[in-house]
Amino acid sequence: MPLPATPGAPSPDRPPSPLKWLYLDFNSYFASVEQQLQPHLRGRPVVVVPVMTDRTCAIAASYEAKAYGVKTGTPIWEARKLCPDIVCVLARHDTYVRFHERAIEEINRHIPVSAVCSIDEMAVSLMRNESEQGTAEAIARTIKAGLKANLGPWLRCSIGVAPNRYLAKVACDLEKPDGLTVLMPDEIEPRLCGELALDDLPGIGRNMKRRLNLRGIHTIADVMALDRRQMRVAWGNIWGERMWYLLRGYDLPELETQRRSIGHSHVMAPEMRPPARAIDVARRLVLKAAARMRRLNYTASRFSFSARTESGQRFHREVRCRQTRDSLVFLDMLLVIWRDFFAVDGVGGSRVRIKKISVVLYGLVPVGPAQPDLFDRDAGVLLGDTRGLRLSQAMDRLNHRFGRDTVLVGLMPSSGKQFSGTKIAFTRIPDMSEFRE
Numbered sequence: 001m002p003l004p005a006t007p008g009a010p011s012p013d014r015p016p017s018p019l020k021w022l023y024l025d026f027n028s029y030f031a032s033v034e035q036q037l038q039p040h041l042r043g044r045p046v047v048v049v050p051v052m053t054d055r056t057c058a059i060a061a062s063y064e065a066k067a068y069g070v071k072t073g074t075p076i077w078e079a080r081k082l083c084p085d086i087v088c089v090l091a092r093h094d095t096y097v098r099f100h101e102r103a104i105e106e107i108n109r110h111i112p113v114s115a116v117c118s119i120d121e122m123a124v125s126l127m128r129n130e131s132e133q134g135t136a137e138a139i140a141r142t143i144k145a146g147l148k149a150n151l152g153p154w155l156r157c158s159i160g161v162a163p164n165r166y167l168a169k170v171a172c173d174l175e176k177p178d179g180l181t182v183l184m185p186d187e188i189e190p191r192l193c194g195e196l197a198l199d200d201l202p203g204i205g206r207n208m209k210r211r212l213n214l215r216g217i218h219t220i221a222d223v224m225a226l227d228r229r230q231m232r233v234a235w236g237n238i239w240g241e242r243m244w245y246l247l248r249g250y251d252l253p254e255l256e257t258q259r260r261s262i263g264h265s266h267v268m269a270p271e272m273r274p275p276a277r278a279i280d281v282a283r284r285l286v287l288k289a290a291a292r293m294r295r296l297n298y299t300a301s302r303f304s305f306s307a308r309t310e311s312g313q314r315f316h317r318e319v320r321c322r323q324t325r326d327s328l329v330f331l332d333m334l335l336v337i338w339r340d341f342f343a344v345d346g347v348g349g350s351r352v353r354i355k356k357i358s359v360v361l362y363g364l365v366p367v368g369p370a371q372p373d374l375f376d377r378d379a380g381v382l383l384g385d386t387r388g389l390r391l392s393q394a395m396d397r398l399n400h401r402f403g404r405d406t407v408l409v410g411l412m413p414s415s416g417k418q419f420s421g422t423k424i425a426f427t428r429i430p431d432m433s434e435f436r437e
């Protein structure tokens with residue numbers, strides 16, 4: 001006769017706990033950092049903005065602001081209508097990255113962080129002896145206490161524990177702020193269907209929601225009713241089938257995340273929109289992308305440029321080159337494309353008003369020792385030795401030493417605003433060094 005199991009203790013007779021991941025998501029992260037650092041902001045409706053103008057949008061809102069219906073993406077003029085007492089705070093991305101690094105350090109003191117998913121989200125893979133519900137909850141509570149003691153009580157987070165990383169992230173959304181939610185397999189379907197909307201699921205953005213709606217899928221319950229084949233058809237790609245497994249608690253390996261592109265885009269201030277001025281912004285974006293590529297130790301072989309005008313006209317071109325790290329190669333390609341599009345006799349002409357510019361470097365290959373790609377076979381020279389690359393690297397060194405924009409090829413935009421300053425995408429955390437590129 002088997003011995004009665006001690007409650008909570010792992011036993012060889014019991015199957016391992018289905019809980020495999022712990023996910024941590026800071027609540028109103030940028031706004032909370034500001035409230036932590038500036039006591040007069042605590043308890044007040046605060047939005048963080050990229051520039052001080054009512055035409056911009058909030059990039060973060062404190063919980064007090066959210067109570068008025070103000071959220072990330074709300075235009076400031078609208079936020080002022082919803083909440084006349086709203087306080088706008090200028091974003092300090094380098095500060096947010098510093099807190100991000102301190103947060104990882106603190107979590108690592110309790111349990112090793114497996115993946116940094118964004119500036120305010122981290123995932124931890126639970127080992128077998130950490131995966132019992134009570135143990136996982138205790139770990140979550142010590143992390144929360146550590147963050148409170150060492151980063152500050154205004155930085156709160158929600159923690160989710162679930163059978164896979166995807167569901168652990170979803171579990172964070174079930175209780176905010178300061179939540180702790182464990183999602184056992186039999187709770188997945190009722191809680192997701194009962195508490196979340198279709199587009200609360202990560203991976204279902206505006207476009208995917210529209211696509212699913214067109215197919216008669218409006219709720220999470222509708223999604224759960226589909227089989228694997230129907231999921232693949234509904235999504236139109238392998239993510240559909242992947243989602244089928246994830247929503248049922250299968251712990252799939254993460255898809256390969258090798259970097260495939262490096263890009264920057266910028267929405268132009270109104271005075272920068274004539275092509276004669278916009279070219280300076282485009283040049284700056286190219287130099288920034290190339291500097292980042294060199295720092296990450298890649299070469300690229302494709303350059304893509306796109307622009308959108310105020311009237312909605314789109315211009316796009318992709319050009320190939322040899323595998324290179326040389327900024328000047330990409331600048332040359334930019335100038336050729338620019339002439340074709342925006343010269344007096346160009347496709348778009350010189351009178352368009354350019355609203356947005358994006359540049360992307362593709363065909364990335366990591367630079368390794370003795371890598372054949374380092375040779376420019378056409379010219380028969382070692383790529384690492386071209387004058388353009390030497391110039392590019394010298395620029396990187398000066399910019400790192402003396403600050404961003406110390407050395408640029410071409411003119412600086414005269415508006416003097418931080419037009420291509422490092423911004424934080426929610427899926428990409430800039431390294432500290434990027435603030436000087």
Ligand SMILES: [Mg+2]
Binds near residue numbers: 025026027028029120
């Ligand atoms: Mg968050």
